[in-house]
Amino acid sequence: MEPAPRHDDPPSPPAHVAIIMDGNGRWARERRLPKIAGHKQGAETLRGIIIAARELGISYLTVYGFSSENWRRPAEEVGELMGLLRHYLRSELAELHANGVRIRVIGDRQRLHKDIVALVEDSEKRTRDNTALHFTLALSYGSRHEIVEATRRIAREAVAGGLDPETISEEDFTARLSTAGVPDPDLVIRTSGEMRLSNFLLWQSAYAELVFTEKLWPDFCKQDLVDAIAEFRQRERRYGATGV
Numbered sequence: 001m002e003p004a005p006r007h008d009d010p011p012s013p014p015a016h017v018a019i020i021m022d023g024n025g026r027w028a029r030e031r032r033l034p035k036i037a038g039h040k041q042g043a044e045t046l047r048g049i050i051i052a053a054r055e056l057g058i059s060y061l062t063v064y065g066f067s068s069e070n071w072r073r074p075a076e077e078v079g080e081l082m083g084l085l086r087h088y089l090r091s092e093l094a095e096l097h098a099n100g101v102r103i104r105v106i107g108d109r110q111r112l113h114k115d116i117v118a119l120v121e122d123s124e125k126r127t128r129d130n131t132a133l134h135f136t137l138a139l140s141y142g143s144r145h146e147i148v149e150a151t152r153r154i155a156r157e158a159v160a161g162g163l164d165p166e167t168i169s170e171e172d173f174t175a176r177l178s179t180a181g182v183p184d185p186d187l188v189i190r191t192s193g194e195m196r197l198s199n200f201l202l203w204q205s206a207y208a209e210l211v212f213t214e215k216l217w218p219d220f221c222k223q224d225l226v227d228a229i230a231e232f233r234q235r236e237r238r239y240g241a242t243g244v
Contacts, residue, residue: 014186014232016060017053017225018208020200021046023192023216036080041218043088050101052222053133056229060134060182064200068108068142082116085139089119093126100132106178107141136182143202150176179204187232189225191217209235 021042028038046063053061066081073081096103103123112120120139153176157163163172174180185201185208193214197205211228213220 011233013057013229014209015058016062016183016185016187017058017229018062018064018185018188018201018205019049020064020188020190020194020198021217021220022190022194024218026192027216027218035077036084038218039081039084043084045218045220047092048221049225050096050133050135051099052225053135054099054101055222056225058133060136060185062136062138062179062182062185062201064141064198065137065139066107066141067138067199068111068140068145069199071111071140082113086116086119089116089123093123096123096135097127097130100130101127102130102132102134103127104134104136104182105139106136106146107139108145109140111140134182136179138200141178142199143197144199146178147203149178174203177203184208187211187228189213189228191215191220 024038024042025035026038027041028035031037049063050061066085070081071078093103105120105124109117109120150173154163154168154173158165158168179201184204184206187210188197188201188205188208189211190196191213193212195212197210201208209232211231213224213228215224
């Protein structure tokens with residue numbers, strides 16, 4: 001017989017936390033710094049939050065690193081962001097791997113430079129057996145594009161006779177998303193005070209709890225993550241059902 005749970009045991013954290021990292025540019029502007037300074041500080045913040053997620057017992061962490069719409073930004077800023085991404089992948093991989101973090105990147109890789117794709121593939125390959133934290137970076141990612149691509153996969157399989165259109169289920173669709181194998185987020189956090197999902201994990205976040213904070217991403221810290229989780233625990237998750 002299993003022991004009865006103790007009432008003083010701390011509650012379990014959400015299994016999957018997703019974060020829209022917003023506010024780097026505003027953070028830099030408030031300090032009269034170039035925008036890239038905000039992005040660099042944002043990368044440092046991400047490093048700390050990955051460590052914090054492991055310490056808090058979170059199993060899955062997904063962050064919105066660069067959206068498909070971000071390609072519309074000035075070429076100079078995009079170039080600086082890609083350079084920062086290269087540096088991040090090269091400098092952080094060894095530590096992430098040593099700490100048991102599995103890296104996964106979702107998004108449209110066709111728009112990325114070949115050397116970045118090579119770095120991404122190497123990161124995924126080297127960390128694929130790690131289990132301490134499943135870290136997903138959404139890069140050149142847009143949820144509508146992801147949903148359309150999943151629909152195309154299903155359509156092709158149906159035309160080829162591999163799927164009966166009348167029996168296609170939500171599970172079939174989910175299995176063809178780029179996040180296949182990753183549980184849906186329990187909690188989605190957005191920094192900087194903006195209150196929208198901005199084309200991030202639209203299908204997956206159908207029943208996620210949303211927490212918005214005024215903190216700009218470069219100022220976000222472990223305590224802010226703890227506070228967001230505390231707010232998450234106060235919510236009653238009914239998944240469409242009525243409360244008792």
